[in-house]
Amino acid sequence: MALLLIVNHKPMAQSSFAARTFYFLGLGLARLIYRVVVSGRENLPAGGFLLLPNHITWVDAILLQLACPRQIRFIIDEGYYRQGFLHPFLRLTGAIPITPRRAKDAMRAAADAIRAGDIVCLFPEGQLSRSGTLLRLRRGYELISRQAEAPVVPVWLDQLWGSIFSFQGGRFFTKWPQSLPYRVAVAFGRPLRPDEGDIATVREELLKLGEICYSQRSILREHLAFACLRGLKRRAFSTAIIDGMDHSSLSRGKLLGVAVALARHLRQRCPEHRIGIVLPPGKGGVVANLAVVLAGKIPVNLNFTSSREAIVSAQTQAGLKTIISARAMAKRLEEFPWTPEVLHLEEVLPAMKPAIIAWWMLSLAMPAAMVARLLHIPRVGDREEAILLFTSGSAGAPKGVPLSHRNILGNVSQFAALLDSTRNDLIVASLPFFHSFGCTVTLWYPIIDGVRIVTYPSPLEAAKIAALVERY
Structure with a gap:
């Protein structure tokens, strides 16, 4: 297991007094803003070598220097x-300038510095990433490594996408810091000899380091309910859901109030661990899923388009005793094998109106951590089961696929980074929530990341979905 530590940086003893003073003051200031957690420092060779990091922000050089015990x-x-x-x-820091016309001179100077025992850093992508992902690597570093007859060390900078110095949101600098101090992970890989440090190998090593860093992110250990609660608390007055059928909307704060009231009802009435849900994409489906999770239970969205035998098999495997649905669904699904206990939202929610208003107001006034304590929502979920999906059963009985809190939050985090949504963006949620993509991308991701959705109960009506896209 890689060693994790907070770096105590020490400049090279042979640096000039001015350089040591600059490093002491500059890096001391940087430590007030960043908390750099380092792994793999034991991989750094004692002599000179070439450092090859990914390039995410304008301050990558400062963060690398914070992580490295040598200049x-x-x-x-x-x-x-x-x-x-x-x-x-x-x-003062000994930077080596490079231009396209005199690139060989810079490479020669870099090789000489490495042979003299220095650490030289080159960003092999040649530019800042505009997407947060690793770009194509360029070959210049190979020449430096061969000339210096020295190893290359891949290094990965993680959790920087989203900082004010990254291009997240389509702009640099003009955004608020997500937190202070800002937590950053830096992972040094194993040194590669000049003859093995080709582009394919270095890229593979960088991606491996990225996976290691990603797997250690604290958000992956959180409980899905806590992540949803915190997400809905942000911009509580913003729209969460637009119903594509009647064009009514529900704010994020009101969604939380309704879901909390229903969650408390479920916790008192339903002792079982899992609760079934038979609802199409819509406000009711979102409320039901969120309420089940906030109640500390596991939602099981049943595929109501499957055969009766497949549905019965799924219910039996999940041990379902209660299903949340609506009268309209019961009328539509006449042959559906309902459980003994069925909660119809249009009958249950009206009686909860005082509780809904109370929890809506409380959620606006209280911080997320306090609301979580009142609802007995744990902070950590990690590898415990969060939701249960079922395969279609096309090759026999449907198979249960439990997804952990880490599974869901990992996918949500990845979608958030790749889609880079803004407040003006909107997702059409027409895939059923028993579908893996519909469940993750059009249900949990919008709740946690604050993206609006417009729902429609069927993905098969292309013309109506296109009309919603045009309208919104």
Whole structure:
């Protein structure tokens, strides 16, 4: 297991007094803003080597220096190197300028520095990532490594996508910090000899390091209910759901109030661990799923388009005794094998109106952690079962697929990074929630990340869905 520690940086003893003073003051200030957690420091060779990181933000060099116990010399575009206010500092840190016309000179200087025992850093992508993902690597580093006859060390910078210095949201700088101090993970990989550090190998090693860092993110250990609660608390007055049938809407705060009131009812009335849900995409389906999770139970969205035998098999495997549905669904599904206990939302929710209003107001006034304590929602879910899906049963009886809190929150985090949604974006939620994509992308992701959805009960009516896309 990789060693994790908070770095105590020490500049090289042979640096000049001015350089040591600059590092002491500059990195001391950086530590007030960033908390860098490092793994793999034992992989750093004792002599000179070439450091190859991914490139996410404008401050990657500072974070790498915070993580490394020795001074790093960075290869930097000469246009930035010569800028008036930057030049004295870059010169003081021993940065190596490079231009396309004199690239070989810079590579030669870098190789000489490595042979002299220095750490030289080159960003092999050659540019900042505009998507948070690893870009195509360029070959220049291979020449430096061969000339210096020194190893290359891949290093991964994680959790930086979303910082003010990244391009998340389509812009640099003009956004608020997500937290202070900002937590960053840095993972140093194993050193690669010059003859094995080709582009394919370095890329593979970088992606492996990225996976290691990602698996250690604290959000993956959270409980799905707590993540939903915290997500809905943000921008509580913003729209959460637009019903594509009647175009009514529900705010994020009201959604939380309704779900909490129903969750308390379920906790008192339903002692079983899992609760079935038979509802199409819509406000009712979102409320039911959220309420079951907030009640500390596991939602089981049943595939109501399957055969009666397949549905009975799924109910038996899940041990369902209660199903949440609506009278309209009961009328539509005349042959459906309902459980002995069926809760119809249009009958249950009206009686909860005072509780809904009370919890809506409380959720607006109280921080998420306090609301979670009142509802007995744990902070940690990690690898425990969060939801239960079933296969279609096309090859026999449907098979249960339990998804953990880590599974769901991992997918949500990945979609959030790749889609990079803004407040103006909206997702059409027409896939049923018993579908894995519909469950993750059009249910839990919008709740947690604050993306609006417009629901429609069937994905097969292309013309009506297209009309919703045009309207919204």
